[in-house]
Amino acid sequence: MEWIEDRADEMAELVARLVACRTENPPGRGLPECAAILHDAMDRLGLAPEILVLPGDARVVRGAVGDGDRIVYFHGHFDVVPAQDPAQFTAVRGGGRITGRGTADMKGGIVSMLYGAAAARASGLPEDGRIVIHLVCDEETGSTVGSGYLRHAGLIDPRALAMLTAEQSGEVIWNAAKGALSLRVTVHGRSSHVGQAFKGVNSFLHMLKVAAPLEAYAEEMSDRRTAYRVSPGEAPGSMVVIGGKSGGGSNFNVVPGSTYFTVDGRFNPEEDVEAELTRITRLISEAALQAGAEVTIDVTQVAAPAGTTLDHPAAVLLGECVTEVTGAPARFELCAGCLDTRWYDQVGIPAFGYGPGLFEVSHGPDEYVEEAALHRVAAVYARYANRLLHHDSGTWPRNSTP
Template sequence: MHTTTTRQIQEWLDGRAREMTALLERLVAVESENPPGRALGRCARILREAMDDLGLSPEIIEIPGAPPDLEEPCIVRGTAGDGDRLLYFHGHFDVVPAQSDRQFTAVRRDGKIIGRGTADMKGGIVGMLYGAAAAKELGLLREGRIVVHLVCDEETGSVVGAGHLRDAGMIDPAAVAMVTGEPSGGSIWNAARGAISLRVEVHGREAHVGQADRGVNAFQHMLHIARPLERYAAEMAGRHTAFPMDPDDAPGTMLVVGGRSGGGSNFNVVPGSAYFTVDGRYNPEEDLDGEVERLTALIDEAAREIGADVSVRVTQLQPSASTEARHPAAATLARVVGEVDGAQPRFEMCAGILETRWYAQLGIPAFGYGPGRLDVSHGPDEYVEEAAMRRAAAVYARYAGEMLS
C-alpha cells in the first residue's frame, strides 16, 4: 500500500474531524464510571447510533448472568466488509471514577480534548470506528472484514464483557490480528502484565469500648497480617522483566496492599470485622498460580502467629499476554505506524493488563496501539490530542488494508 493511499485516508479523516470530536464529546458526557458500572447501556446506545451512521452494521449484545451492580451490561459489536479474512478492533467504553463531575464535560484546548475517558479509551474508540469506516469506504477491505468489539467492564477485570465473547465462541481463533486502541503514547504494546487481586477478610468479636478486653480486634489482626505482604511487594518490585518497557515505568512486578480497606461498626466498638485488598500486576515471567499460593501461605502464617480468623478470596486472576515483535502481524503494524507517524515505533510491554490477553490466549496476534497517553489516563487532567486521534484512525485503516488484502 503506497503513500498515495495514506494521503487519501488522511484526507478522508480530516474531512470528518468535527464529527470525530463531536462523537468523543458525546461519549465523555456519559458517566460510564466503573465501578460501580453506571450508564453502560446509555453509552452503548450512543455507540450503536454512531456505528450505524458509519455503516458498521452494529448490534448490542446483552450479557446474561452479569453482576447486578453493572447497569445494562452489554457488548457493542459491528462489522465492516464481508470477506473471509478477519481483523478485530477491540475497546472498552467504561471509565474509572472521576475526580470531579466537571470531567464529564469535554473541554477543547490547544488541540486537545480534556475529560474523563478521552485517553482511556473513548478517544481510541472514536479512532477505531472512523478507521474501520475509512477502510470500508475507500475500498481497502478486499478480502476481509473488520469486526469491532466494544465491551463494558475492562476497568474491573473484563470477565463479564470480553470473557463473554470468549465463552460464547464469539472470538474466531483464525483471525489475522487484533488491535485495541488503548493509550500507548505512540508505542506498540505487544505484551502486558498479568493480574492477581485478593480480598482478605479478618474476623474478630465486637465489644463495647468499656469492655474492650472481651472483644477480638479484627483491625489489629489485619495490621499484623498485612505486614508480610508489604515485604512481599517490595521483593516482587525487585524482580525485573526482560521485556522492553517505557523507561519511566518500573520494570518489577507492582503490588498495592490496602488499596481498599474497612471494617468496624462504630468508633466506640471493638471492630468485629475488617478487610483489605491486595492488587498486583505481574510480569510475564512470573507463575501466577504459584504466586497465589505464596500470598495465601503468607496470610495464613501471619494469622496463625496471633490466632487470627482470616479468609482469602481471589477476585481476579488474569494471565499476561505477549506477541513476538518479530511476528509478521507485528512487523506490518510497526511499518504502518512508522509511515503514518513519520517515526519508527518502539515495541514495549504495557505496565498494566490489556484485553489483548483474551485474543492472545487463542493464538491471535494482539496489540495495543492508541492515541492517548498512559501517564495522563485516570488523572484529573486526562486528555487526548485531536490530531493523534486522527493519526491513530489512519493507522487502523492502513493496517486493515494491509492485513486483509
C-alpha cells in the first residue's frame, strides 16, 4: 500500500488522461488514441505492452509481468457509454474523488489494475508466475471484437489460475454475473392511407398480439431464484424487458406497414441463455402464426452467464486478500449485469469482478471514483497475484458454471 500511495498523483493523472479520451461506444471513437496512452503508461510501469490492431479502429492492449507458465489475468475495457455532457470528458479531482465519464466504469479500475500489477512485481513474483493484462475496446457493445478475438485466437490460456476485472463493484467481489440476451422483433404489414385503411395490414395491431405472450414469460423468469448471493435491494430472479424500444409507421394518417419492439433479458447463472433464446423465438413465432402476422427476429446480443462458487480456492484466497487490505470481511455477490468474466469462465478459469467504482453512479452524469478505493483495489490485485502465484495449485479445480 505504501508503494501505491507514493504514486497517488501518478494514478490520478493517468485516470484524467484516460477520461479525456472520448472513447464513447457506440460508435467506438477514440480507440487508437486511448490504446496509445495505455501503451505508454504500461511501458513506464514495465508491463511489456503491445497493441493488437483489429479491423476498423478496434484495439486490444496486452501486457505482462513475469515469464512463468502459471498465469493470472487482469482484464479491463477502455470504452465508455456515451456522455450526457461533453464536460464529462474533463476529469475533476477534488474531495478525494475523481469525477468524469468512465472513472467508475472502468478507466479508474484499469489504473488500479496496472499499478497493482507493477506493485506485485515490486514485491516479488515467483519465477514460474506471470500476470497477463488484457484491455479491450468494446465491452459496452458486447465484447465480441476484443474479448472474442482473444478467445478465438487462443490468447486466453485455459490453464490460468484466475481472472480479475476491475469493473465497478464498489469493492464487493462479483463471483458471478448474469447472461444477456437481446432481440429486435419487426412485424411486417402493408401501408395504406387512412381513407383506404381497409386495403392495409396494420403492423401495430399485429405487434400487440405478437408481444402479448412475452408478458407472462417475463413474469415467470422474474419469479425464478438464483443460488448466488444478491445485493440488498436487487431482485434474485432473471429480468426481462419487453419493448424497451419500439416504433414504426410513417405518419399518423397511414396504416403502419412496419412496427418493431425489442426484448432484452439478464439471466441468472443457472439459466441456459441459448435455451431461453429458443423459447422466446418459439413464443413469438407461435403468436405470429396465430395472428396471421409476418415477423422478422434479429438477435443482437447473446452472452453467457458466469459463476464461481464461494468454496473454490481462487474465491477463498481472493476473499482473504480483500480482508487483509481493507480490514473488513469480504462480500461476495452476483453482478446484476453482464461481465467479461464469461469469456474466461467458458474455458474453465475462475473469474471475478472487483473494482473501485460504484455500480449506481456508472453511466450517469455525475460518475466518479474515490481515490482511496483506487489505492485499496490496486493493493488487493497486487496481493492476490502474489498469493495466487505462490499457492500450490496442483489440484486446482477447473471452473464450471452450474
